[in-house]
Amino acid sequence: MDRIPLVDYLVLGDDPHLVANECTSCGARYFDRRSACASCGLQDFRTVEIAGTGTLRSFTIVHFAAEGVEVPFVAGLVDCDGTSVRGNVVNVPPDPEHVTLGMKVRLTTVPVGTDEAGVEAVGYGFEPAS
Amino acid sequence: MAENVWILGIHMTNFGKHRDKDILDLGSEAAIGALQDAGVGIKDIGVLGAGNLMGRGGFGQLLQKQIGQTGIPVYNVTNACATGATALRVAIMAVKAGETDMGLAVGVEKLAGAGLLSGNVRAAEGGHWVRDGRYGAVAPLDGRVGTETMPGVFAQIGMEYGHRYGGADFELFAGISEKNHAHSTLNPKAAYQKRFTLDEIMNDMMIAYPNTRPMCSANCDGAAAAVVVSEAKLRTLSLEQQRRAVKISASVLTSDPYQEACQVLPDVNTLTRQAAATAYEQAGIGPEDLDLVELHDCFATAELVHYDNLSLCEPGGAVDFFKSGAPWRDGRTPVNVSGGLQSKGHPISATGIANIWEIATHLRGEAGERQIADAKVGMAHVIGLGSACGVHVLEKSAL
Numbered sequence: 001m002d003r004i005p006l007v008d009y010l011v012l013g014d015d016p017h018l019v020a021n022e023c024t025s026c027g028a029r030y031f032d033r034r035s036a037c038a039s040c041g042l043q044d045f046r047t048v049e050i051a052g053t054g055t056l057r058s059f060t061i062v063h064f065a066a067e068g069v070e071v072p073f074v075a076g077l078v079d080c081d082g083t084s085v086r087g088n089v090v091n092v093p094p095d096p097e098h099v100t101l102g103m104k105v106r107l108t109t110v111p112v113g114t115d116e117a118g119v120e121a122v123g124y125g126f127e128p129a130s
Numbered sequence: 131m132a133e134n135v136w137i138l139g140i141h142m143t144n145f146g147k148h149r150d151k152d153i154l155d156l157g158s159e160a161a162i163g164a165l166q167d168a169g170v171g172i173k174d175i176g177v178l179g180a181g182n183l184m185g186r187g188g189f190g191q192l193l194q195k196q197i198g199q200t201g202i203p204v205y206n207v208t209n210a211c212a213t214g215a216t217a218l219r220v221a222i223m224a225v226k227a228g229e230t231d232m233g234l235a236v237g238v239e240k241l242a243g244a245g246l247l248s249g250n251v252r253a254a255e256g257g258h259w260v261r262d263g264r265y266g267a268v269a270p271l272d273g274r275v276g277t278e279t280m281p282g283v284f285a286q287i288g289m290e291y292g293h294r295y296g297g298a299d300f301e302l303f304a305g306i307s308e309k310n311h312a313h314s315t316l317n318p319k320a321a322y323q324k325r326f327t328l329d330e331i332m333n334d335m336m337i338a339y340p341n342t343r344p345m346c347s348a349n350c351d352g353a354a355a356a357v358v359v360s361e362a363k364l365r366t367l368s369l370e371q372q373r374r375a376v377k378i379s380a381s382v383l384t385s386d387p388y389q390e391a392c393q394v395l396p397d398v399n400t401l402t403r404q405a406a407a408t409a410y411e412q413a414g415i416g417p418e419d420l421d422l423v424e425l426h427d428c429f430a431t432a433e434l435v436h437y438d439n440l441s442l443c444e445p446g447g448a449v450d451f452f453k454s455g456a457p458w459r460d461g462r463t464p465v466n467v468s469g470g471l472q473s474k475g476h477p478i479s480a481t482g483i484a485n486i487w488e489i490a491t492h493l494r495g496e497a498g499e500r501q502i503a504d505a506k507v508g509m510a511h512v513i514g515l516g517s518a519c520g521v522h523v524l525e526k527s528a529l
């Protein structure tokens with residue numbers, strides 16, 4: 001079955017991972033397409049792989065969201081070896097007893113859905129690493 | 131150094147549900163109230179800064195049709211939650227630049243019943259996956275890659291502070307909300323004037339942990355307006371006008387400079403720290419000189435980080451600062467004695483002028499039951515996500 005990543009910066013395959021556009025001058029990293037570097041203003045980027053494990057630096061448990069968003073879910077900010085990544089914390093009960101600041105997490109993939117052509121969209125999240 | 135600018139008149143409407151009033155009614159009420167408070171008329175005004183975020187645009191000119199079309203320049207501005215402060219700064223800058231000696235700034239919003247303010251609206255499912263936007267996303271990201279709701283974003287901002295320095299738990303954040311709701315009982319203009327116990331706050335509906343419903347700013351209707359005047363012009367006015375005038379000893383607007391994590395979680399800290407540092411320098415004062423502070427508590431989790439960002443405490447010391455009782459109205463540095471956005475309400479574009487009204491009212495000694503005794507210097511802070519931060523320092527007239 002065909003698969004498509006939820007976002008351009010998710011690379012699927014045997015070893016799913018995230019990539020970023022890194023400024024070749026100052027090293028600032030961006031998950032989206034930038035015209036120039038927001039840190040130094042230069043326009044030269046290269047693609048780099050982001051570490052698949054990290055530390056949960058912040059989170060919230062969203063109980064109330066826009067229509068169609070399944071709640072509750074855990075939204076987190078993960079420090080992946082110096083690069084901050086936004087992602088849901090998954091495969092863990094969404095409560096403050098199970099989700100804690102500083103916990104070790106690792107990247108995992110999450111099914112998003114299948115379109116009329118049978119193409120499966122795949123997203124990502126972070127699950128407890130221990 | 132350009133000459134000093136003063137607030138000559140200022141007004142805020144009651145915040146809450148105004149079913150029978152549109153943005154023009156509310157904006158007019160605030161503008162006319164400010165002109166009356168200043169003891170001047172619309173023909174004395176040489177510039178209009180107009181702030182409204184959720185309307186259809188052109189609010190300033192529409193307002194002129196209600197209060198006087200005098201042909202003066204109108205600047206319609208939007209800057210998220212800092213829109214009101216931005217409109218005020220437009221008027222201040224025009225006076226400072228010598229283009230006119232008197233300006234008017236108005237901010238208004240109709241938000242009652244607006245519900246959750248979220249970053250995106252989810253598109254319909256089905257069809258074929260199509261890559262869209264700068265992330266090439268094939269589906270909306272809100273809820274799939276973190277959250278774009280404001281309560282959730284600001285929850286993470288508070289929790290990140292907790293991760294860095296420790297001690298910031300659910301109960302602490304709820305305590306901040308308890309303080310502001312307690313303060314609101316003395317403010318007849320607040321949308322909600324009800325005291326809540328810590329238990330009531332913690333057991334209320336969870337919106338985005340750790341923010342429960344009373345820990346979120348209240349969507350409501352309201353407007354605020356200010357008349358600013360040059361010092362030279364002020365000295366030609368009556369002694370009563372000069373006595374009630376409030377000196378703007380600092381007026382600063384910043385945007386968010388690049389920080390490593392800002393692409394995934396907006397950084398509300400760096401631009402606030404820079405705005406505060408510049409404001410203290412402009413005013414020639416330090417945080418210890420502040421008799422009261424109105425800061426942007428759009429969520430209880432936001433108030434904590436701004437104690438630190440505004441240097442009301444030592445770096446990393448916001449938790450201890452709150453636990454010491456300092457930000458309560460009888461504490462060392464009273465914060466949000468108006469009740470803050472959690473109880474006073476947050477009609478977005480009005481907020482950045484309404485917080486100036488609160489400070490000015492205390493400096494004039496006109497705050498009634500909630501008066502902070504002998505207040506001489508105060509600070510007003512707003513932040514709009516995206517980001518824009520406005521900080522003003524106000525001083526009582528020496529007369």
Ligand SMILES: [Zn+2]
Nearest residue numbers: 023026037040
């Ligand atoms: Zn760069």
